[in-house]
Amino acid sequence: MKPTDNPKTYxxxxFGCQMNVYDGERMAELLATRGITPAPEGEDADLVVLNTCHIREKAAEKVYSDIGRLVKAGEARGRKPLIAVAGCVAQAEGEEIMARAPAVSMVVGPQAYHRLPDMLDRAxxxxxxxxxxxxxxxKFASLPDRRKSPPATFLTIQEGCDKFCTYCVVPYTRGAEISRPxxxxxxxARKLVEAGAREITLLGQxxxxxxxxxxxxxRQGLAGLVRALARIDGLARIRYTTSHPADMDEDIIAAHGEVDKLMPFLHLPVQAGSDRVLKAMNRSHTVESYLKLLDRFRAARPDLALSGDFIVGFPGETESEFEQTLALVDAVGYAQAFSFKYSPRPGTPAATMDGQVAPDIMDERLQRLQAAINRDQFAFNRNSVGRTCEVLIERRGKRPGQWLGKSPWLQSVWFEGDCAIGDLVEVELAEAGPNSMRGAPRAAIAA
Incomplete structure (x- = not known):
């Protein structure tokens, strides 16, 4: 592509978290205001935006690999794309990316992507x-209105983090905690509903x-916002993620029992089952305080499904301390959870701690942890058989007449029937699999 060529497709x-998904959607909308359209499936784009995540190890190296592939593909067809690197790797590696990857025209951090169109003009x-x-x-005031929304969509309400967990790079790439008005x-939210949303997941670091x-x-906290959103006609469901145990107050606990539109699902990361490890991570909770918090949520909403995050192999973690994590998993019975091997991030305190755990030990521990999580997820699904609930249809299945959606407990549910994307369908959960449920539809619920 010559420097004077205006991109027609993007x-x-x-990569990474739901907030990156939200940011990616907003960048796409910004590009659409310039008349640039999504590249058809299977075709190369004139402009490629790599919206990166810096949570995992070697994230930057993966970006350079992607850049190399794009350059090689462009050379093969005789037309190189414009390349933009956005997101948290862009924030952390900014000038180094420009020096190391001459094919990159733009590097833009997660708080500055609203200026992407102006950067594109210069590129x-x-x-x-x-x-x-x-x-x-x-940036939010500079973003275009949402004109089209999928049935289940995201809304970023808060960015940044002030907790400074010793393993986490987020405070350095996303900045201090700040709340949108x-x-x-x-x-x-109203515009999203007008554009087709029936479920909104509130996002924040x-x-x-x-x-x-x-x-x-x-002054309102998260619970007050949830209650206000629940009054929007046409909005059927509300979720939120990701939370920190230190900021879960009595109001949000009560909201789970009082607001029908707030789904019975809670993602509340704990990270480890050892108090010593939690202290080394700079997590402000203990195992006991975390379990008591979950008890209060379950008392407010007895059918609540629980999810969490875990890190195995944090520096200094012993076999005994890892077994405490397994014991915590056994005690909670998570409906689902995410687990990761510890990944040292440059500039974080944990990266230079003594007692870095060997990769093979982390691998073995992760396999054991995931086996326990998968066991409990399958058990939760099996215990759901016979329940009748509403499923929000998000997309078509692989077979004609098959539909896929989510239960209130965030289970993937598939069924067959005469329906449409965006319908809320009353379904009996008829059969459990490890990762999904088969449903038998009863009736569609009007919008």
Whole structure:
């Protein structure tokens, strides 16, 4: 591609968390305002945005591998794409990416991507640029309105984190905790519903830290926002992720028992089952305080499904301490959970701690942990057989007449029937698999 060529098609490739998915969707909308359209499936794009995640080890190296593949493919067809690197690797590696990868025209951090169209104008003229400023929430006011939404969509309400867990790079790539204004969130949520959303998942690096003033000037926390969103006609379901145990107050616990639209699902990372390891991680909870918190949530909503995050092989973790994590999993009975091997991130305190655990030991522990999590997920699904619930149809299945959606407990459910994407269908959960449920539809529920 010559420097003066204006891109006609784009592809945004997002990695990592749901917030990156949200950011990727918003960048796509920004590009659409310039008349650039998504590249058809199977075709190369004129502009590729690599929306990166910096949580895992070697994240930057994977970015360079992707850049290399794009360059090689462009050379083979005689037309190189414009390449933009966005997200947390862009924030952490900014100028180094520009120095190391001459094929990259733009590097833009997660708080500055609203300026992507202006950077694109300069890139078309042959000017390379980096923007890793971290303005306070300014990007949201610059983003276009949402004109089309899938039935289940995301809404970022909070960014950044002040907890400084010793293994985590987020405070350095996303910045300090900051909450979007209450009125802005209600406006965007209403527009999402008008655009087709029936379920909204509220997102934040620490979503439970959200706070703001409502239209009467009263201070509200996450529970107040949830209650306000629940009053929006046409919005059927509300979820939120990811939370920190330290910020889960009595109001959000009560909301789980009082707000019908708030789904009976809670993702609450614990990370480890050893108090010593939790302290080394700079997690402010203990195993006991975490379990007591879960008891309070279950008392408010007895059918609550629980999810969590775990890190195995944190520096200094002994076999006995890992077995305490297995004991915690046994005690909770998670409906699902995410587990990872510890990955040292440059600049974080844990990266230089003594007692780094050998990779083969981490691998073995992760396999044992995942076996326990998978066991409990399958058990939760089996115990759900016979339940009748609403399933929100999100997409078609592989076979004609087959539909896929989510139960209130975030289980993947498939069934056959005369339905449409976006329908809420009353379904009996008829058969359990390790990762999904087969449903028998009863009736569609009007929007």
């Amino acid at each position: 592809r945004v490739k997002s 078309v003229a042959g000017e390379r640029g980096t923007d890793t400023d971290m303005p306070a929430i300014a 209450f009125a802005d969130l209600l406006t965007e 620490n979503v439970s830290a959200w706070s703001g003033e409502d239209d009467k000037g009263h």
